[in-house]
Amino acid sequence: MGTLLALLMLVSVPGVASAGPGPTSRLYSTGPQGPIEDPDLFTAPNELETLSDELAAAPARRWQLLRPNVITYLVKPGDTDWSIAQQFDLDVDTLRYSNEWMRLNPDLIYPDQQMIILPLKGAYVTVQAGDTLEGIALRYGVEPDAIRDFPLNQVNGNTLRAGQKLVIPDGRLDYAERILPPGPGRGYTLAWPLRGTISQGYHSGHLAIDIATYYGAKVYASAAGRVVYARFSPDGWLGFRVVIAHGNGLQTAYNHMSDIYVEEGETVSRGQMIGQVGSTGNSTGPHVHFQVYQGSQRPNPLNYLPPSPAG
Numbered sequence: 565m566g567t568l569l570a571l572l573m574l575v576s577v578p579g580v581a582s583a584g585p586g587p588t589s590r591l592y593s594t595g596p597q598g599p600i601e602d603p604d605l606f607t608a609p610n611e612l613e614t615l616s617d618e619l620a621a622a623p624a625r626r627w628q629l630l631r632p633n634v635i636t637y638l639v640k641p642g643d644t645d646w647s648i649a650q651q652f653d654l655d656v657d658t659l660r661y662s663n664e665w666m667r668l669n670p671d672l673i674y675p676d677q678q679m680i681i682l683p684l685k686g687a688y689v690t691v692q693a694g695d696t697l698e699g700i701a702l703r704y705g706v707e708p709d710a711i712r713d714f715p716l717n718q719v720n721g722n723t724l725r726a727g728q729k730l731v732i733p734d735g736r737l738d739y740a741e742r743i744l745p746p747g748p749g750r751g752y753t754l755a756w757p758l759r760g761t762i763s764q765g766y767h768s769g770h771l772a773i774d775i776a777t778y779y780g781a782k783v784y785a786s787a788a789g790r791v792v793y794a795r796f797s798p799d800g801w802l803g804f805r806v807v808i809a810h811g812n813g814l815q816t817a818y819n820h821m822s823d824i825y826v827e828e829g830e831t832v833s834r835g836q837m838i839g840q841v842g843s844t845g846n847s848t849g850p851h852v853h854f855q856v857y858q859g860s861q862r863p864n865p866l867n868y869l870p871p872s873p874a875g
Contacts, residue, residue, distance in 0.1 A: 630654070631683045634716065634731065639677040648673075652681050660779070661687035661704075661737055667779075672843060687735035691728040698722070704735030743781050746873040748835060754786040754865070755834060756873035757818055757854055758841065771862040772819075772855040779822065779850035781841040785832045786816045786869075793817075794828045796844070802853065803845025806838050816865075819853035820845050 630653050637648065645656045645666070660666045662680045666673070673679070680688050687704055697719065701708040710733050712719045717730045724730075749755030760777030764770055785808055792815070793807035802819040806826060809815050822842025826832060843850045856865045869875075 629683045631681075633683060634688070635681045637679045637681050639673050639675055639679055641675045643673060643675075645673060648679065654682065654685055657736065658682055658685045658687070661732075661735060663688075667737075672848070682731055684731075684733055687732040687737065689730045689732055689735075691724045691726055691730065693726045695724055695726075696722070697724055700724075700730070700732070704732045704737060706732055706735050710734070743777060745782070745784060745835065747870065747875045749786075749870050749875055752868065752870050752875070753814070754816065754856070754868040755784070756869055756875070757786050757816070757852055758783050759873040760851070763849070763851055766864040766866065772817075772853050773865050774851045774853055776849060776851040777841055779841055779843065781850075782837050783818055783821060783839045783841060783852055785834060785836045785838050787814075788834045789816075789832060791826045791828050791830045791832060791838075794824050794826050794830075801846045803847060804839070804842065808832060808838075813857075813859040815857040817853075817855040817857065819855070820847045820851060822850075 637652070639648070645659055649656050649659055659679065659681075662682055665677070666679075682688060689700060689704075691700070697708045697711060701711055708722070711717060711730055712722075714731055714733055719730070743759055746756035746759050756775075758775055758777060758781055760775040760781070762773055763776035764774040766773055783806075787808070787810045789808040789810035791806060792809045793805065795804070797803060797805050797819070802817075804821040804824055805817060805819040806821065806824055807815055807817045818839065820842055821839040822844060824839045826836075826838045832838060841850050841852055847853075854865055856863055856868055
């Protein structure tokens with residue numbers, strides 16, 4: 565893929581200001597915390613009641629609303645993207661498409677961050693100079709009328725203004741889907757498990773390579789074999805991981821994934837999708853910690869792979 569910058573240039577994403585660094589979240593649930601009403605996200609407080617009435621009276625109630633307004637939630641210690649999404653009956657993608665700082669890595673959330681919570685599944689956009697209603701609709705896979713007719717958006721015709729905030733009902737940003745599968749690696753023992761950038765190479769303190777890319781990008785089996793491990797690592801360090809045995813003592817391991825598509829005991833083929841990129845466990849960003857085992861040894865994976873993920 566070249567560099568991670570090339571990946572980031574695949575799409576232009578408007579959004580809210582980024583939050584500063586903080587500790588990695590862990591996979592455990594949290595108790596409920598009341599939302600913070602934030603009418604200033606869209607309009608003056610004295611107009612909020614009228615807008616809420618308009619939203620509730622939308623034609624044929626075409627939107628299945630979970631709550632009447634856009635709110636903000638103050639992240640507390642112990643929160644995860646999954647626990648917050650579950651608390652508000654949303655999905656992680658909606659949180660990610662509504663909060664700029666989550667888009668590349670929703671697993672890294674920090675206490676005291678303000679998280680925008682939408683009244684339904686979709687996306688939240690801050691209009692940038694040059695944006696058009698049709699362009700935003702195309703980017704998020706919806707019809708312009710879906711944006712125009714949503715009462716909180718207050719769109720007059722096709723006119724948008726820079727800084728305007730829009731809810732995109734059912735809007736999706738499938739930038740991870742735009743990443744091509746890796747090449748088949750013909751003539752090499754292993755094929756690359758995904759396209760991306762090596763964010764950390766192989767060395768004495770890191771007997772693996774880290775392949776960084778977008779959160780949610782697909783991960784593929786580097787060679788045919790049998791899945792011998794497919795679950796969360798016992799110590800939590802490697803997060804969700806898959807280990808595949810290829811015969812003659814050769815195994816490959818794919819770590820920090822956000823989702824797993826295979827089960828233990830299953831036979832997989834070379835290039836078969838086995839999961840998707842995440843940042844679970846002890847991780848600072850979306851990537852696959854890719855390991856090769858040869859018997860009791862952990863050699864450099866680059867010795868088994870083509871020079872490029874496209875190979």
